Amino acid sequence: MAESVCIVAEFRDGGFRRVSFEVASEGRRLADSLGLKLYGVVVGSGVGDKAQELAKYGVEKVFVADNPAFEHYIAETYVPAVAEMVRQCDPAVVLLPASMNGKDLSARLAARLEAGLAQDCVEIAVQDGKLRAKRPLFGGKCLGWYEWSDGEVAMISCRPKVMSCLEPDDSKQAEVVNVDVEIPDARSRVVSVDLDTSGKIELTEADIIVSGGRGMKGPENFAMLEELASLLGAAVGASRAAVDAGWRPHSDQVGQTGKVVTPSLYIAVGISGAIQHLAGMGSSKYIVAVNKDPDAPIFSKADYGVVEDLFKFIPVFTEEVRKLKS
Numbered sequence: 001m002a003e004s005v006c007i008v009a010e011f012r013d014g015g016f017r018r019v020s021f022e023v024a025s026e027g028r029r030l031a032d033s034l035g036l037k038l039y040g041v042v043v044g045s046g047v048g049d050k051a052q053e054l055a056k057y058g059v060e061k062v063f064v065a066d067n068p069a070f071e072h073y074i075a076e077t078y079v080p081a082v083a084e085m086v087r088q089c090d091p092a093v094v095l096l097p098a099s100m101n102g103k104d105l106s107a108r109l110a111a112r113l114e115a116g117l118a119q120d121c122v123e124i125a126v127q128d129g130k131l132r133a134k135r136p137l138f139g140g141k142c143l144g145w146y147e148w149s150d151g152e153v154a155m156i157s158c159r160p161k162v163m164s165c166l167e168p169d170d171s172k173q174a175e176v177v178n179v180d181v182e183i184p185d186a187r188s189r190v191v192s193v194d195l196d197t198s199g200k201i202e203l204t205e206a207d208i209i210v211s212g213g214r215g216m217k218g219p220e221n222f223a224m225l226e227e228l229a230s231l232l233g234a235a236v237g238a239s240r241a242a243v244d245a246g247w248r249p250h251s252d253q254v255g256q257t258g259k260v261v262t263p264s265l266y267i268a269v270g271i272s273g274a275i276q277h278l279a280g281m282g283s284s285k286y287i288v289a290v291n292k293d294p295d296a297p298i299f300s301k302a303d304y305g306v307v308e309d310l311f312k313f314i315p316v317f318t319e320e321v322r323k324l325k326s
């Protein structure tokens with residue numbers, strides 16, 4: 001009989017990524033349903049007493065490997081360390097963030113631990129004592145439920161910004177176990193990191209996104225969307241057509257070959273709604289589409305649709321938002 005639900009938290013640049021708290025919260029709910037303990041695993045550099053932050057979301061014991069060698073995610077060093085600590089948790093279920101690094105880590109970890117992995121899940125449930133996880137399939141065209149055989153370790157990576165965070169409880173304390181893991185010589189190393197210093201809100205963390213497509217007609221017109229976004233406290237995204245045209249950097253691309261985003265509000269401007277774009281934003285809570293073509297496929301996914309020339313609508317809309325803000 002396994003002992004725990006184990007979460008693997010993502011620690012980067014001196015702090016936990018928010019998705020780690022979402023995963024911890026989901027872990028707490030699951031541990032309560034299954035009658036198991038909730039343990040956490042953290043690999044990073046400078047974790048120190050920050051490990052206690054996981055306790056606020058219900059983690060009872062945290063296994064920490066704190067070493068400068070873990071400053072950057074390198075699969076060769078991270079995977080053996082995480083695997084060793086996860087084994088110490090004796091888990092029935094392992095939850096990880098489905099972030100860029102988390103997806104890479106979970107696939108490798110599942111192979112190493114011979115666990116069954118469901119990637120990028122949007123819901124986890126326990127029905128009649130049986131664990132199930134739901135994930136989008138075929139670029140978001142349908143949803144599939146996954147189940148595990150009895151005794152099989154279930155590994156689930158959770159899509160960021162989908163699972164809700166518990167209210168943090170500052171009075172909670174976790175037992176912290178510092179683990180001295182063996183760090184293998186890595187054949188790869190991080191030579192340099194180019195950080196985006198523009199102060200832009202990261203798309204995958206944004207609560208509101210204003211995205212532009214080919215309908216924007218040119219890079220200069222994105223200034224309109226930047227203005228609206230700054231009033232809304234939003235990030236600016238783009239379709240692949242806008243990125244391929246060189247109007248926006250690839251880091252702004254939303255979709256199957258771009259970023260998967262789950263904001264509360266996604267405003268698609270001059271975007272037709274191709275399946276590959278929907279794959280990246282279809283799980284947004286509310287979708288607003290602005291398109292002059294009433295038959296554009298984006299309207300089948302949108303909660304609110306504006307059939308209008310975007311060059312007429314966006315300036316008027318921006319002015320209304322400005323009035324509401326002042």
Ligand code: FAD
Nearest residue numbers: 213214215239240241255256257258270272276277292310
């Ligand atoms: P279009 O499809 O050309 O749509 C432009 C829209 O703007 C139209 O609906 C038009 O009615 C509207 N419009 C034009 N002028 C105005 C105006 N003045 N006012 C209002 N509306 C206007 N795409 C992605 O976005 N992300 C991906 O990650 C991605 N990955 C892909 C992966 C693969 C393997 C493949 C094959 C394709 C991928 N694509 C991806 C491309 C995708 O298929 C579409 O080609 C792309 O999303 C189209 O972008 P768009 O909607 O901006 O352009």
